[in-house]
Amino acid sequence: MGTRIWNATEPGAPPASARYLDPDTETLSRDALAALQLERLAATVRNAYDRVPVHRARLDAAGLRPEDIRSLDDLARLPFTTKADLRENYPFGLFARPAGELSRLHASSGTTGKPTVVGYTGDDLGQWAGVMARSMHGGGVRRGDIVHNAYGYGLFTGGLGAHYGAERLGAVVVPASGGSTARQVALIMDFKARVLCSTPSYALAIAELAEQQGVDLARDSALEVGMFGAEPWSDAMRAEIEARLGLRAIDVYGLSEIMGPGVACECEAQAGLHGWEDHFLFEVIDPDTGAPVPEGEPGELVVTTLTRQALPMLRYRTRDITRITTARCDCGRTHLRILRVTGRNDDMLIIRGVNVYPSQIEAVLVGLAGTAPHYQLVVARDGRLDRVTVEIEAAPGVAPGDYAAIASHAARQIKSTLGVSSEIVLKAPGEIPRSEGKAVRVRDLRPRGG
Numbered sequence: 001m002g003t004r005i006w007n008a009t010e011p012g013a014p015p016a017s018a019r020y021l022d023p024d025t026e027t028l029s030r031d032a033l034a035a036l037q038l039e040r041l042a043a044t045v046r047n048a049y050d051r052v053p054v055h056r057a058r059l060d061a062a063g064l065r066p067e068d069i070r071s072l073d074d075l076a077r078l079p080f081t082t083k084a085d086l087r088e089n090y091p092f093g094l095f096a097r098p099a100g101e102l103s104r105l106h107a108s109s110g111t112t113g114k115p116t117v118v119g120y121t122g123d124d125l126g127q128w129a130g131v132m133a134r135s136m137h138g139g140g141v142r143r144g145d146i147v148h149n150a151y152g153y154g155l156f157t158g159g160l161g162a163h164y165g166a167e168r169l170g171a172v173v174v175p176a177s178g179g180s181t182a183r184q185v186a187l188i189m190d191f192k193a194r195v196l197c198s199t200p201s202y203a204l205a206i207a208e209l210a211e212q213q214g215v216d217l218a219r220d221s222a223l224e225v226g227m228f229g230a231e232p233w234s235d236a237m238r239a240e241i242e243a244r245l246g247l248r249a250i251d252v253y254g255l256s257e258i259m260g261p262g263v264a265c266e267c268e269a270q271a272g273l274h275g276w277e278d279h280f281l282f283e284v285i286d287p288d289t290g291a292p293v294p295e296g297e298p299g300e301l302v303v304t305t306l307t308r309q310a311l312p313m314l315r316y317r318t319r320d321i322t323r324i325t326t327a328r329c330d331c332g333r334t335h336l337r338i339l340r341v342t343g344r345n346d347d348m349l350i351i352r353g354v355n356v357y358p359s360q361i362e363a364v365l366v367g368l369a370g371t372a373p374h375y376q377l378v379v380a381r382d383g384r385l386d387r388v389t390v391e392i393e394a395a396p397g398v399a400p401g402d403y404a405a406i407a408s409h410a411a412r413q414i415k416s417t418l419g420v421s422s423e424i425v426l427k428a429p430g431e432i433p434r435s436e437g438k439a440v441r442v443r444d445l446r447p448r449g450g
Helices: 030-051 053-061 072-077 083-088 122-139 157-169 181-191 200-212 235-245 358-365 400-418
Strands: 104-107 117-120 146-149 172-174 195-198 225-229 248-255 260-266 273-275 280-285 299-305 316-322 349-351 354-356 371-382 385-394 423-427 442-444
Touching: 030 053, 030 072, 030 299, 072 280, 117 122, 122 157, 122 225, 122 248, 122 260, 146 157, 146 181, 157 172, 157 195, 157 260, 181 200, 195 200, 200 225, 200 235, 200 371, 225 235, 235 248, 235 358, 248 273, 354 358, 358 371, 358 385, 358 400, 385 400, 400 423
Parallel strands: 146 172, 146 195, 195 225, 225 248, 371 442, 385 423
Antiparallel strands: 104 117, 248 260, 260 273, 280 299, 299 316, 349 354, 371 385
């Protein structure tokens, strides 16, 4: 279903703040959304049961059949699905359609084991383009905008997800992909792109290189909107990006196992990511017990697909830590909001008994005087305890003689904010590796299995 653009003078048009809503989907009442979700959940469970032996065996073991899904409360009776299930059934064991009936395959890099492979029918690709178009429109992208797409193309879902969403919206796509950062700067300036799509860390890399070239993107480019996702990022990094690029930084959420980018997205209010509940069911659970947590409390996000044909996902554990609210947003949308992903529970570090996420350290470091927004956490094992060294890059122009004082200040800030003592190493400008895709924030040197 496409996004409807209201004319301001049209009878029944919503207020200006909500003029670009699709009234048939984005402003449904909570009761109407629940009824639609139940209908689609029952169909999804039927698709999984009839066509995926792994799901059928698990549902049978739980004493459940598709006809037992009579209310949304029955969702909690379904078994969880995890990334390990995709790897154990590599490559196509969780698919509900034979490979020959698919239109596209994507896959993860597989750096920590077998890659996770995901598939799409033609209808799946259409739904994906639709939710991504809706997401981009909610974030401020408009028909006719020039969209500079610096997400990586290929097996990673980010590039093609943003590409087809922007085209569905009627925008003009520059398929720059990642890399060749100097050329990215030139294209942004020459083509007068209004929208930048990339990971937040790569957006900062583009800004940094532009500054080295004497180009002030905040002042001289046409950029107004940034659609950033694929990695956790903090409000401090958002402020840094907005200041250096002169745009509104919009958070986009998605994961390949569920669809790709566009599962949820901030609107222009930047008050949480609207999860598109006509296509996905969202839960937040205690990551240790699997029990639901009260609305507004932090926990692990679990997502069930409602319209995906080739790869129906039942209660997929994302490992992302977040909170949700069903309170209506000021924009008028009724779909629940995901209140920013703060980290992943499989990325959580236990430093001298204190649980810390890399994004929490980032929030302390970004904007710290004398430092650039580039860092890595090096984790090693010291006996039975984790030892973390925080490598931060000095800002250009900082004298090496000042490094020790800046490092000491950073250590005090981390200690006072997070309660964790850490060793700080300040490195010269350019010494922290740059990423053209997802930033590598943690180098884990601990022994495998330890």
